[in-house]
Amino acid sequence: MSEKKETVLDVKNLHVNFKTYAGTVKAIRDVSFTLEKGETLAIVGESGSGKSVTTKTLMGLNAKNSEIPAGEILFKGRDLLKIDDDEWFDIRGDEISMIFQDPMTSLDPTMKIGKQIAEVITTHDYDGEVSKSEAMDKALELMKAVGIPNAEEHIDDYPHQWSGGMRQRSVIAIALAGKPEILIADEPTTALDVTIQAQILEQLKSLQNEIESSIIFITHDLGVVAGIADKVAVMYAGKIVEYGSVDEIFFNPQHPYTWGLLNSMPTTETESGSLQAIPGTPPDLLNPPKGDAFAARNKFALQIDREKQPPMFKVSDTHYAATWLLDERAPKVDVPKPILNRWKRFEEISKQNSIKAGN
Incomplete structure (x- = not known):
């Protein structure tokens, strides 16, 4: 059984x-x-x-x-x-986290994508144990995990610089950052x-x-x-x-x-x-x-x-x-x-x- x-x-x-x-x-x-x-x-x-x-x-x-x-x-x-x-x-x-339909409207066009992912990590770190640099390191790990190629080179890119598929991967990374x-x-x-x-x-x-x-x-x-x-x-x-x-x-x-x-x-x-x-x-x-x-x-x-x-x-x-x-x-x-x-x-x-x- x-x-x-x-x-x-x-x-x-x-x-x-x-x-x-x-x-x-x-x-x-x-x-x-x-x-x-x-x-x-x-x-x-x-x-x-x-x-x-x-x-x-x-x-x-x-x-x-x-x-x-x-x-x-x-x-x-x-x-x-x-x-x-x-x-x-x-x-x-x-x-509980959510991946929305349209990544272009979900992402902040004025903020670098790596920083948007890191922001979720620091926001939900209630004990304050994760520094901004550590959060960026974790953001890079997430970018690699969702299959973004050459993540190190693109962590400081803005959403408009990415294709639809890459933007979608970044939104998934953001949703997974808090391990929901x-x-x-x-x-x-x-x-x-x-x-x-x-x-x-x-x-x-x-x-x-x-x-x-x-x-x-x-x-x-x-x-x-x-x-x-x-x-x-x-x-x-x-x-x-x-x-x-x-x-x-x-x-x-x-x-x-x-x-x-x-x-x-x-x-x-x-x-x-x-x-x-x-x-x-x-x-x-x-x-x-x-x-x-x-x-x-x-x-x-x-x-x-x-x-x-x-x-x-x-x-x-x-x-x-x-x-x-x-x-x-x-x-x-x-x-x-x-x-x-x-x-x-x-x-x-x-x-x-x-x-x-x-x-």
């Missing part, structure tokens, strides 16, 4: 609203998930699904017009929704070409193992998830609609929205012309639908989908999906061929794992 890992973050029934001139936007609607020590949780979904709002809430960085009417975010026995600014100062960058227990990566490779993207993901995974941190990885690209995630939460219209291990989400998907995401992603087995976009657009969260928010875009939708939100149905001990198709009373549907192939592959993977485990 595998040893149960320590839970470092427990998000329970989180709701986040934004007050606007047009009304109240219900951006996050009853989101729950856990993060265990040393694991990577990927949160995936289209733009506007609530991924970034969720992570900014975890960091206490939402805009002033936001409100949190319900929910808990439990970290080391504390509810982060109830702490003050002084406590946040101790947590941000030290215990939780690292939140908000689409950190979106603007990079595929080769650089792969290098940075590999570097991130390697550094995670070194400092034993847990990662929440935000992306709209399921292809990125395969090589880095342990668990995946699929978000749509402010809710998690499917949640499971990376193998369960890729090879045993149960929600039609997850099917759509997978069918729009090319693989080595994709047949020519078989990629399909998800029709329509996400709903207006000023007035969320009464039933399943995906119903209007879902060709497999049932009548109940337009009347009542589905609960989270249990697929396995680690896999859940919010779709009425999993209800025992639901009619059989003609599942897309690529998804049937994935289910078949999942059966093969499960058999192989069972043999390895000696069952």
Whole structure:
């Protein structure tokens, strides 16, 4: 029996609203998930699904017009929704750190990059044991760790002197400087070409193992998830609609929205012309639908989908999906061929794992 890992973050029934001139936007609607020590949780979904709002809430960085009417975010026995600014100062960058989407807007254009990395080290050195020169030495070590070539020659460069890939590496170095227990990566490779993207993901995974941190990885690209995630939460219209291990989400998907995401992603087995976009657009969260928010875009939708939100149905001990198709009373549907192939592959993977485990 595998040893149960320590839970470092427990998000329970989180709701986040934004007050606007047009009304109240219900951006996050009853989101729950856990993060265990040393694991990577990927949160995936289209733009506007609530991924970034969720992570900014975890960091206490939402805009002033936001409100949190319900929910808990439990970290080391504390509810982060109830702490003050002084406590946040101790947590941000030290215990929980974040890599933002756009490194050019995250970095100070007037400050040398080495100094920006060193500043994190001295800021969180509460005992005052690290001098400025020692902090610069550690900054240089971090620059080398994230794969910046000829780091000694570039430690005094400014952000505008670096390429997008190098800037992204420097932002990762800044996020790792405090050796955080939780690292939140908000689409950190979106603007990079595929080769650089792969290098940075590999570097991130390697550094995670070194400092034993847990990662929440935000992306709209399921292809990125395969090589880095342990668990995946699929978000749509402010809710998690499917949640499971990376193998369960890729090879045993149960929600039609997850099917759509997978069918729009090319693989080595994709047949020519078989990629399909998800029709329509996400709903207006000023007035969320009464039933399943995906119903209007879902060709497999049932009548109940337009009347009542589905609960989270249990697929396995680690896999859940919010779709009425999993209800025992639901009619059989003609599942897309690529998804049937994935289910078949999942059966093969499960058999192989069972043999390895000696069952």
